[in-house]
Amino acid sequence: MSHFDYKSFDSIDLQSEFFDSLRDDYPAFDEWFAKKSINQEKAYVLYNDNEQITAFLYLKIETELDPLISPPLPREKVLKVGTLKIQAHGTRLGERVIKKIMDNATERNIHTIYVTIFDKHEHLISILLKYGFRHWGIKSGAAEEELVLVKSLDPVDMLGDIFHDYPLFSTENSNCWGLSIYPKYHTKLFPDSILKNESYDLLSDIAPTNTISKIYLSAMKCINEMSQGDIVLIYRTSDNLGPARYRSVVTSICVLEEVSNIYSYTREQFLSYCSKGSIFTLTELEYFYNSKKYPFILRMTYNISLQKRVTNEQLQEVVGLSPAYWGCFSVTESQLLKILTLGEANKSLVRLGSHA
Template identity: 45%
Template structure:
């Protein structure tokens, strides 16, 4: 996403009005920012269409949280969310930043993440708690008392969303779900292929979001249950044989599958699907009116395969049968484990 930059503090305008509330919350914010600038530290900065700042995220490794946190944090490899602020504008940017936090935690094998938040920022607290952060302690400084929210990165808790991005293989089912190329990469931005244009990844909710909604006409998809794993398979773009052009790209975890008839109105259906779907408003309205595609699959977007796996390998090495159409099919645990290994998914994501 070209609006989201990972850059030095020295490249960021501290006089942007975006930082005014942080200066009010933290008396030493400007001095702190100056120290980070001199140290040439990096942060994520999101710029809106007017080139003004709408989001800022700073992360740092930390030994234990300091004496101001009571009770002390457990001893573990710890990632601190040093600063996070977002101007919400309806595109799920908060989820995109949450995902960046988890990306760093997984990449550098942190065992826990923590963030401090003033209780008056309830919407920010709600965002963290939705993804498994729990109020663990308090922190008292000259600026006041903050809640300390902690997320453990070593266990599953039986809730798909609170577990994100972690997942396991035990006691669940596994499926392959095909997505056409025209939808795939804008829908799943971390799974973009090397020969695709990164400009198609825009600041829209279905790109930013951790959650994805796919609408299918395949009756068999209704068998999926919360916690099942879904392997996303991008079909051929028609520029060569599917044997080489179709690829497995990502793994998600099913939240739920609903039938279109479960929505009492078009407005309810649009509210549920629009923020997380690649389909246009016109397409969604048409689906609801004509019931062309009846199954709504909601899943979390947990892992992009570092190495995409072509159909040839899926057939010959993973032993996925061609007797069943590759639009939707069941996989074995051995097959999904093979994909995770061959696709070089970070092992820190997988809890056995």
């Protein structure tokens, strides 16, 4: 089982060898850790199946400027990534941590995130830059200067790039769709959208769970009408534990990166393209390629997990949706906003089109 625990510092094993590299980078790390323990502060910790730490994330709200950062950060409440370490092992864990940071800022309604990092951590820096962090300046005061990277969650700073803007998205020049997914696939692909009655055993430390970009295979013809940048509502179908009006729910918001067709790939290309972002085994993917059972391939970013799931009943009676087919259906901008309201999502993440 693998999922983030939000734990107090005094319940985390400081003697774990996981923290050795942090001691090397920060000679006063143990003293810092002890102060956090005394103050009963908390951090996100991810353990593997052997109860070993594979990721550690400490986040802190700051309201005063850090005098060691040049140029100064904006004079506003910011979220600082105080300490971040990932034990990289080929499962896209860095992306899962990036989403955790974004989600935390979104929940607290904070529009600026920053992290200080040594330039030797090239892989982690590359992930941060991909998802919209930018070089800001330098933090001095230690034996070695650190880079300062800043991420804006203000829609005015959007560039129209799906990755740079993440998790922000725009309805301008975009259509919105509902797309169904079976429960057995849902939570492995969308781990932060787990339902309360589901087991955390589903949340394995595997690439399809961790990656921000998700692969979806389908035979539904309406996918031919979808385009890059379209908004996709993930509609988890009923698990048959109760009436579908209450068990079929919208859980997540995604943005479409790309639509392609299985016939445009060789076998090797298809397996390479789908292996990291889908929850299917290599054997299953080979079967899909040979059978062409699901010819349409969607790749989309996992932007928002709704705080409250929006039921089929609400979609019909409050939102006003009544599609002929719930597998894939069109959603208007006004209906999207109603769904975001019902789902208690932070609507500041959405830049509305000029027609709104």
